[in-house]
Amino acid sequence: MNISEKILSQKIGYEVSPGEIIELDVDLAMSHDGTSPPAIKTFEKISDKVWDNEKIVIVFDHNIPANTIGSAEFQKVARNFIKAQGIKNHYTHGEGICHQVLPEKGHVEPGKIIVGADSHTCTYGAFGAFSTGMGATDLAMVYATGKTWFMVPEAFKIEVEGQLKPGITSKDLILNIIGEIGIAGASYKSTEFCGETIDNLSVESRMTMTNMAIEMGAKNGIMEPNKETIEYVCSRTGKSKSQLNIVKSDKDAIYEKEYLFNVDDMEAQIACPNDVDNVKPLSQVAGTHIDQGFIGSCTNGRLSDLAQAASILEGREVHDDVRLIIIPASKEIYQQSMDLGYIKTFLDAGAIVSNPGCGPCLGGHLGVLSKGETSISSTNRNFKGRMGDPNSSVYLSNAGVVAASAISGFIENPDNL
Numbered sequence: 395m396n397i398s399e400k401i402l403s404q405k406i407g408y409e410v411s412p413g414e415i416i417e418l419d420v421d422l423a424m425s426h427d428g429t430s431p432p433a434i435k436t437f438e439k440i441s442d443k444v445w446d447n448e449k450i451v452i453v454f455d456h457n458i459p460a461n462t463i464g465s466a467e468f469q470k471v472a473r474n475f476i477k478a479q480g481i482k483n484h485y486t487h488g489e490g491i492c493h494q495v496l497p498e499k500g501h502v503e504p505g506k507i508i509v510g511a512d513s514h515t516c517t518y519g520a521f522g523a524f525s526t527g528m529g530a531t532d533l534a535m536v537y538a539t540g541k542t543w544f545m546v547p548e549a550f551k552i553e554v555e556g557q558l559k560p561g562i563t564s565k566d567l568i569l570n571i572i573g574e575i576g577i578a579g580a581s582y583k584s585t586e587f588c589g590e591t592i593d594n595l596s597v598e599s600r601m602t603m604t605n606m607a608i609e610m611g612a613k614n615g616i617m618e619p620n621k622e623t624i625e626y627v628c629s630r631t632g633k634s635k636s637q638l639n640i641v642k643s644d645k646d647a648i649y650e651k652e653y654l655f656n657v658d659d660m661e662a663q664i665a666c667p668n669d670v671d672n673v674k675p676l677s678q679v680a681g682t683h684i685d686q687g688f689i690g691s692c693t694n695g696r697l698s699d700l701a702q703a704a705s706i707l708e709g710r711e712v713h714d715d716v717r718l719i720i721i722p723a724s725k726e727i728y729q730q731s732m733d734l735g736y737i738k739t740f741l742d743a744g745a746i747v748s749n750p751g752c753g754p755c756l757g758g759h760l761g762v763l764s765k766g767e768t769s770i771s772s773t774n775r776n777f778k779g780r781m782g783d784p785n786s787s788v789y790l791s792n793a794g795v796v797a798a799s800a801i802s803g804f805i806e807n808p809d810n811l
């Protein structure tokens with residue numbers, strides 16, 4: 395069995411097989427300011443008491459602080475629900491993006507089943523959890539009963555070997571993989587990342603990869619927890635290693651497909667408009683004019699991304715014709731970046747630094763693109779109109795390439811500065 399099958403089997407109490415439909419208890423359910431209100435509306439039709447007020451986490455991140463009367467109303471509905479149901483775990487004061495805040499605050503552990511009304515809930519697979527996104531209506535059922543159903547997914551084994559070159563990150567790797575597999579190439583599959591390169595990745599870099607599993611249609615993305623991940627979870631949960639449920643794949647686990655990637659010679663990768671699998675090496679798109687750069691999101695708004703950006707922006711200036719927006723993924727990362735001097739470097743370089751949250755990632759506020767404009771962004775989606783006008787374009791890259799491009803005014807390799 396592979397990790398995902400093992401976690402599902404443990405939970406249900408017998409050995410499951412791909413294709414089987416199972417109903418099971420979830421360990422944690424998450425919703426945010428955008429999806430809590432529709433979930434609450436459905437929940438109220440079926441129940442008046444949540445199944446467990448300690449297993450629900452609500453985070454405000456998509457439109458924080460509220461940017462329209464509509465989002466202010468949404469947040470009011472969610473706040474009232476938190477009070478009325480006595481929801482213990484709520485982060486509604488700009489603590490950061492849900493997918494960063496949940497691990498930071500110790501809600502994520504290996505071997506758990508985590509669902510969330512947000513498609514990037516697959517991020518927690520970096521910690522060895524079986525985690526997946528679902529619609530708000532499905533989440534309402536979880537709020538009421540603590541249960542949900544899955545079809546046990548077939549699995550893809552994605553093995554990675556080799557050493558990433560300096561300046562090349564796990565974002566480049568996951569873009570390369572998505573370019574190969576395609577945006578629907580792993581639909582409803584469990585994508586399991588493994589191999590020496592994955593074992594050596596930092597917690598942050600692992601999260602970038604599982605975060606984007608959904609961009610190839612996967613049901614979940616998952617990795618065996620490495621040493622650093624276990625230490626991270628222990629420090630965040632206050633538990634010892636022996637208290638964690640670390641699940642590993644059997645050596646002879648069965649996969650529907652197996653892939654092998656080698657990163658030794660990989661250059662930076664760019665997803666070009668308007669699909670995440672329209673991936674080209676940086677050298678093929680370098681020189682493309684940009685109007686805006688964005689560094690942030692649940693994909694690449696973490697400390698290592700900001701460190702990479704700061705090292706490039708230090709002592710340099712953002713091009714006159716470019717707006718560079720930088721948003722730490724959480725308040726904790728914001729504070730660490732201040733302590734390390736990154737925020738000062740960003741401000742001195744002429745960047746706009748905003749409060750933790752999703753920011754312009756999905757085109758709602760804090761950096762919407764107008765007709766014909768182009769952005770380079772460290773986020774995970776570049777669909778038509780994703781960051782604003784339907785006739786604007788988004789290129790996806792690692793944070794270093796965004797920083798270098800913001801200085802040059804066109805897509806730029808940081809090595810050329």
Ligand SMILES: CC(C)[C@H](C(=O)O)[C@@H](O)C(=O)O
Nearest residue numbers: 428429456511512513514756
């Ligand atoms: C708004 C929300 C439902 C959506 C998602 O599910 O992913 C958003 O976070 C996104 O990235 O497009």
Ligand code: SF4
Nearest residue numbers: 514691692752755756
């Ligand atoms: S940062 Fe972007 S991708 Fe992540 S949850 Fe927010 S809107 Fe979705």
